[in-house]
Amino acid sequence: MKKQVVLYKKLSPLLMARLHEQTEVTLIDSLDAEGLAKMREALPKAQGLLGASLKLDAALLDLAPDLEAIASVSVGVDNYDIDYLTERRILLSNTPDVLTETTADTGFALILASARRVVELANMVRAGHWKRNVGPAQFGTDVHGKTLGIIGMGRIGEALAQRGHFGFGMPVVYHSHSPKPAVEQRFNAQYRSLPQLLQEADFVCLTLPLTAETEGLIGAEQFALMGPETIFINISRGKVVDEVALIDALRKGQIRAAGLDVFEREPLDSASPLLRLDNVVATPHIGSATHETREAMAKCAVDNLLMALAGERPVNLVNGLAWKG
Numbered sequence: 394m395k396k397q398v399v400l401y402k403k404l405s406p407l408l409m410a411r412l413h414e415q416t417e418v419t420l421i422d423s424l425d426a427e428g429l430a431k432m433r434e435a436l437p438k439a440q441g442l443l444g445a446s447l448k449l450d451a452a453l454l455d456l457a458p459d460l461e462a463i464a465s466v467s468v469g470v471d472n473y474d475i476d477y478l479t480e481r482r483i484l485l486s487n488t489p490d491v492l493t494e495t496t497a498d499t500g501f502a503l504i505l506a507s508a509r510r511v512v513e514l515a516n517m518v519r520a521g522h523w524k525r526n527v528g529p530a531q532f533g534t535d536v537h538g539k540t541l542g543i544i545g546m547g548r549i550g551e552a553l554a555q556r557g558h559f560g561f562g563m564p565v566v567y568h569s570h571s572p573k574p575a576v577e578q579r580f581n582a583q584y585r586s587l588p589q590l591l592q593e594a595d596f597v598c599l600t601l602p603l604t605a606e607t608e609g610l611i612g613a614e615q616f617a618l619m620g621p622e623t624i625f626i627n628i629s630r631g632k633v634v635d636e637v638a639l640i641d642a643l644r645k646g647q648i649r650a651a652g653l654d655v656f657e658r659e660p661l662d663s664a665s666p667l668l669r670l671d672n673v674v675a676t677p678h679i680g681s682a683t684h685e686t687r688e689a690m691a692k693c694a695v696d697n698l699l700m701a702l703a704g705e706r707p708v709n710l711v712n713g714l715a716w717k718g
């Protein structure tokens with residue numbers, strides 16, 4: 394008998410056909426109240442779940458006593474209670490690697506847009522306010538040759554370092570759990586303590602996952618260490634940053650600008666003070682959002698799920714302790 398899968402993300406016809414071929418699929422079209430009610434109805438029979446952008450808490454997962462595997466279409470796994478899943482021996486997989494380069498591209502887009510004031514000045518042109526040659530009031534700041542600071546030197550951090558070092562001649566400093574000699578050699582990067590990096594980098598970029606340890610890592614104390622020329626970039630998770638402290642630092646001119654793809658609450662409230670600040674470039678969590686990459690992520694998730702449901706260890710298993718072998 395085919396296994397039951399609850400799918401809460403639309404897939405391309407190709408991937409949909411693959412999933413249908415091997416499993417019974419219940420598709421949850423949207424994550425509104427109606428969709429969630431449909432999901433609750435389907436969970437009691439489900440062996441597999443595939444989707445993203447939904448906090449799957451114990452209250453929801455307790456409805457699925459036969460659940461064997463969850464394939465998340467994301468690299469971040471902050472929507473899951475990993476200890477709970479492991480205790481229940483539910484295999485959780487994610488989609489690393491396939492989104493690394495695209496997410497680093499997004500990071501660099503925010504670096505360039507923030508430094509050169511691309512959005513603010515493009516809006517000025519669009520509004521018909523370009524009446525004469527720009528002067529110092531519209532000037533930005535250089536990117537090439539400036540110090541790139543990366544907090545969290547994982548795959549995406551490395552891809553950002555590669556762009557900065559080889560593409561823009563930027564000295565790279567980084568902070569992570571421990572020094573990474575291979576990264577230092579490849580990008581001539583130098584390890585720094587967090588306070589040292591905040592004081593030294595022209596661009597402070599967050600590329601680390603949200604965990605109990607990283608939640609609220611950057612707050613008032615950390616912004617106070619940055620300088621008035623610092624540009625702050627976040628492509629990790631909003632909750633790594635105290636957003637009130639960030640707004641305060643931007644308003645006070647404690648830092649120069651911010652490029653943000655992630656926020657404490659998403660979607661960002663249109664009343665957020667961040668959207669009233671000209672020195673903020675805000676994008677709607679588009680780190681991996683290209684046609685090619687999202688398809689690759691979905692394929693990776695389908696592969697992981699089908700492997701898990703077939704009794705094989707998924708390639709991107711997150712909670713190895715749940716694997717029975």
Ligand code: DGY
Nearest residue numbers: 466467468469680681
């Ligand atoms: C990821 O894959 O974690 C992206 O941030 C999308 O959530």
